[in-house]
Amino acid sequence: MASSVSGRGSSSGVRSRVRYPIGLKLILIISCVLSAALSGMIFLASFFFxxxxxxxxxxxxxxxxxxxxxxxxxxxxxxxxxxxxxxxxxxxxxxxxxxxxxxxxxxxxxxxxxxxxxxxxxxxxxxxxxxxxxxxxxxxxxxxxxxxxxxxxxxxxxxxxxxxxxxxxxxxxxxxxxxxxxxxxxxxxxxxxxxxxxxxxxxxxxxxxxxxxxxxxxxxxxxxxxxxxxxxxxxxxxxxxxxxxxxxxxxxxxxxxxxxxxxxxxxxxxxxxxxxFEAVDAIQRRNLYLMGAVLSLAMIVVWFYSRSITRPVGVLMDAAHRVEAGDFQLDIKPKTRDELGALTASFVEMGRGLGEREKIKEAFGKFVNKDIAERAMRNELSLGGERRIAAVFFSDIRGFTSISESLEPEEVVEFLNQYFTIMVSCVEKTGGVVDKFIGDAVMAVWGVPVSSGRDVAAAVDAALLMRASLADFNSRRGGPRKPVIRIGCAINAGPVLAGQIGSSKRMEYTVIGDTVNLSSRIESLTKPFGVDILVSDAVRLELAGAYVLETMPLVTVKGKSEPQHVYAVLGKAGDRAAPLSLAELRGRLGLKDFALDADSFADEEEKKYKIEGRA
The missing domain is CATH 3.30.450.20 (PAS domain)
Incomplete structure (x- = not known):
């Protein structure tokens, strides 16, 4: 990984980036110290006079x-x-x-x-x-x-x-x-x-x-x-x-x-x-003139002394430019036995260490999530998969296809960036990790790679926070170029397999398993049920009455032989601002009432669920 840029050919370019040379700084520092000391003495004497x-x-x-x-x-x-x-x-x-x-x-x-x-x-x-x-x-x-x-x-x-x-x-x-x-x-x-x-x-x-x-x-x-x-x-x-x-x-x-x-x-x-005080002021002026003469002499002495420091530092600057260009094999040697000599030796060792870290850095580039990457750099993640208990969250935008068709591509990107910024903030505020973005959908997990002890409740808090944040976001939108957004969210909890998944050239840290699949299926039920947040029976058991849930009809989802219990989340127990019923929730969010026949299916091409009854 050595670079052809090295030595004297690059020294002028490196040193041209120096705005404040050490010599100048030494002159300024010593001048300031002397000025402070002398002026302090002068003004103290003037004060007492x-x-x-x-x-x-x-x-x-x-x-x-x-x-x-x-x-x-x-x-x-x-x-x-x-x-x-x-x-x-x-x-x-x-x-x-x-x-x-x-x-x-x-x-x-x-x-x-x-x-x-x-x-x-x-x-x-x-x-x-x-x-x-x-x-x-x-x-x-x-x-x-x-x-x-x-x-x-x-x-x-x-x-x-x-x-x-x-x-x-x-x-x-x-x-x-x-x-x-x-x-x-x-x-x-x-x-x-x-x-x-x-x-x-x-x-x-x-x-x-x-x-x-x-x-x-x-x-x-x-x-x-x-x-x-x-x-x-x-x-x-x-x-x-x-x-x-x-x-x-x-x-x-x-x-x-x-x-x-x-x-x-x-x-x-x-x-x-x-x-x-005319006589006192006259003495003070004479002392200030004398201070100026002393400072001038000090600047000349410091300038010549600083050159014995700036030359070795210049060599280190050239070496730093070589490291910047990717050449970590440095051939400079210490010429003095003082701190600058020790610094030169340490700099050479640092170059070797950076060469090793460059290899590790390539592995970090495979992580999508910042938090996961930082934990991996601190050796807090094990290579390979591990079984964990986690809360898995899915959400997507309703009618995203029709929205994107009515907007220019640049408008779609801008709108998604604003939306994702709000959603990611809600996830991070509650201690979750955004696993990935799938088009307009967001997948997030709590309890992986580290559990907070209340992962399920934190996931539900994030969903409620998204409800409130989206309402505020929509209050500034409206019209054909800024359509109002409605989303559906689902949360499931259970065992997952967490680890680095992908090819030898590209990997990502994610979670897989039946818990993830069921969460995705439940999310697709939010539209026909006319709600914005659905949770599984496993989540209900974890919440233990801390949230107000509304029982929805049994559903049979793809990949599950037994009907599943799902529940709409109205809000936290004791929250006076939370809706009291599904009707009130739908009225606030502008959602349609549940109006499907018991035999209705979500998609005739791929039957993801079947609703067994009515709410």
Whole structure:
């Protein structure tokens, strides 16, 4: 069985089929390992550097918010105290000196009682009494609220300049009102200016922006409550906190807040994460460049090493091609004493073994059934015949001749393939073996070559499963090109002779005997009896009442001198979906009622059976 294809003449063809050479795989594997190790080290180091940087920035943020929170709270509380003291004096000369020492104050007003206007600041800002009345009118709700609790208002949208107003309860004797003090916010904004890479801002208890280092941000009332750090400030039960968050644009920030303890104000300090971790990212990039250089050097070393492996493997590839072509006599010899040398020696032995197995393989080609062939390969079948007890099943399609005459040959083949696929599936699901196909007929056995212990019941289960599967199959059929299919099935049980039968050139594993013949004869009775499943008396005895059977008339079949009892299968005992009578069964399957005379015969040319009576 040697082939003329061998050696160098075929090596180029064999190696052209190699898509991923070993050298390439070695480079990829080692590169992946090195990449994983180095990148793991780099990213772990970057992670810890980043964590350390984050801790330091969070501490700095926390301290900044702490200091500014205390300062803002103290400044506003001090301003309210000074103004309340000023109002209690009612001394015009002191008032002038007070405004001279506090030029940032624009006005101090107790609506309905007292008004003080800093003339210098009012002149600088072109602020007059009309402007004051307009502001008081616009902020009336806040002033009313200020009678009970302090508040801070952003006046920048009204004045066009950075300014805030402090609103606090004012009481003098029986009078209860609101103290409103407006100041230039420039000095407060200066305190919030960026510190290195971060900045701070002030919000009130509603999340509204009050002070910001960029005065342009104060030109309109901004609600920052949706900002995660502000939201956390609003919901926090503690005086301070910090978090890493993203804003609406996706930019990441490290933020901290501190409650001032005055008017519900809070100071928020933030640092952009991109700037905070810029040094860490730069170190990470340098390490990645170094990793690339190491990988490049490793690839060069591995490439040269891989050639010491790929050459012997190439020889084995050529030998494998010779085996593929049928030449099992290999003349290659090991050239090394390592694993590749041992593999070469084993490969030569494998070639000899394959030569022997090729002979056995020819015998397996004679088996039609896959399960039988596999059992034979595992030495689970004895050569020759053996007596076994089995359940034998036959089925065929009613009116197959007329169906095939109405269809094209290709349609017949397609239709049979679909039908046989369903039938074979039912047999295999119940542990049976398809023995053969005889035209449109199916022969199957249970208990050969191995018995399950319930072979007869399994055969009946298969027939019932075929009934249900065929009903589903027929639900998608109808019309001249896809006719509805009706079948007849028969099951008999008893002794059979099982073995390899055939000629010296072609054999098949099958069963023969009187049990097989009677099963075939019973199957031909399904049409005149108007049923789809018939079983013999031997099957009835094995079922022991587990199935609902309907007794049919006695029949005399060819090859049997005594009349035979046969039974129609309605279904499993206790199955509510099973038909209750033959009439119901025939109605479901569209079968004709039993209507033959007692002397009728199935076939005038070959009398296979005779019906002795009626059901």
């Amino acid at each position: 980043r964590q350390d940087a984050r801790v330091r920035i969070e501490e700095n943020n926390h301290q900044t918010a702490q200091v500014l929170g205390l300062k803002v709270g103290d400044d506003f509380r001090g301003l309210v105290s000074r103004m309340q003291f000023l109002l209690s004096l009612r001394d015009a000369s002191y008032t002038e000196n007070f405004f001279a020492s506090a030029p940032e104050i624009l006005f101090a007003v107790v609506p309905g009682k007292t008004e003080y206007l800093n003339a210098a600041k009012a002149g600088e800002w072109a602020f007059d009494r009309y402007s004051l009345e307009r502001i008081l009118a616009l902020e009336a709700p806040a002033l009313e609220k200020g009678k009970t609790i302090p508040a801070v208002i952003n006046l920048s949208p009204h004045l066009g300049k950075p300014a805030v107003a402090v609103v606090a309860p004012y009481r003098e004797g029986d009078f209860e009102g609101t103290l409103v003090v407006a100041i230039d916010a420039a000095s407060a904004i200066a305190a919030l200016q960026a510190r290195g890479i971060g900045w701070s801002f002030v919000v009130n208890e509603s999340g509204e922006l009050i002070l910001h280092p960029d005065a342009r941000e104060l030109s309109s009332r901004q609600d920052l409550s949706a900002l995660p750090i502000v939201d956390r400030f609003l919901r926090s039960a503690t005086d301070n906190g910090q978090t890493l968050y993203r804003d609406a644009s996706g930019a990441e920030y490290l933020g901290a807040f501190r409650k001032t303890g005055f008017a519900g104000l809070g100071v928020v300090s933030v640092v952009p994460a991109a700037l905070a």
